Amino acid sequence: MIPALAVYGVEKRIGATRILRGVDLAIEPGERHALIGPNGAGKSTLFNLIAGGARPNAGRIDLFGAEITRLAPAAITRRGLARSFQTTSVFARLSVFDNLRCAAMLAERDRTRWWQRFSGSNTVDERAEQVLAAVGLDARRHIQAGTLSYAEQRALDLGLALAGGAHTLLLDEPTAGMNRAEAARAIELIRATTAGRTLLMVEHDMDAVFALADRVSVLVQGRIIATGTPAAIRADAAVRAAYLGDSVRA
Structure with a gap:
């Protein structure tokens, strides 16, 4: 099956600073995928590259098998991706x-x-x-x-x-600034309204991530260090040490 959204070896530098270091990511059609990681990991940079707001220094980005790496944001939107x-x-x-x-x-x-x-x-x-x-x-x-x-x-x-x-949505911290009740309603709204669509979201609220995502990828220092189901990510010792720490109960 051709991925709905695929990132192959994407690198991004700002001056001498490497923000993304060979990111690979594949999201299946209809999948809800969460991208998590500490501040400064490169999550917003990756979102910006996918949506056409900037260009990678290396690598390729595909939307349903068609390359969009160097398309303008409006052209990517016309192909069915919204951010x-x-x-x-x-x-x-x-x-x-x-x-x-x-x-x-x-x-x-x-x-x-x-x-x-x-x-x-x-x-x-x-x-x-x-x-x-x-x-x-x-x-x-x-x-x-x-x-x-x-x-x-x-x-x-x-x-x-x-x-x-x-048909493909990039949601950047959809529950940021909300209290717990508002965040819970927002997650239920996203779940109900995006059925059948492909979703990639950046989110710091782990309750929201684990309630919504089919799979989770963890970005740390510009690299994906793990991808798996919420249960697998929750139990991954390397992920807990790098990012989740005590914020997630085993």
């Missing part, structure tokens, strides 16, 4: 529903001309309505997105990726 950032990226002055309509218009890019996408397309509205309900924001549809709570904005962020038709 969320640690901070929300909603259109603050637009309503929640119009945010989703904007994203849904992208999904219609190959079926309608640009002027038709702004003329009340039923398909666009239907997609926006479906996502609005899926992310639990139907009651907030007419509210300006910038006035939503932080957790609601993160839900809308996820909705933008879903409405845009992405």
Whole structure:
């Protein structure tokens, strides 16, 4: 089976500093995969390379078997990969529903001309309505997105990726800044709305990681030191010594 997302021997240097040191990673279609590691391990750098925000010094990145290593972010998005950032990226002055309509218009890019996408397309509205309900924001549809709570904005962020038709999602610390109750709701929302999609997430909340991920990879000092099921990673002595420590109970 061709991996949904594959990274082969990726290296990244900034000046003389090696940030990534030959990273190999393969994620199967429909898999939920978590990338964990200490601060400074290179997780955000790897995300940035996959999404096209920077170029590696060596190596290759494939999306469903097609190389995307040197494509621009917009071109990668058009191929079905969406990234969320640690901070929300909603259109603050637009309503929640119009945010989703904007994203849904992208999904219609190959079926309608640009002027038709702004003329009340039923398909666009239907997609926006479906996502609005899926992310639990139907009651907030007419509210300006910038006035939503932080957790609601993160839900809308996820909705933008879903409405845009992405089949592969990069989620950068999706529960950061949330209390435990909010984080638990966010994980359940991600689980429910990303069924059938491929997911790679960076997350420091180990409860969230172990509750959601099918497999986990551990990045330490620019190298993947282990990949396995949550149970295997939890029990790995080398991983515990390098990163998890006492934060995870055996």
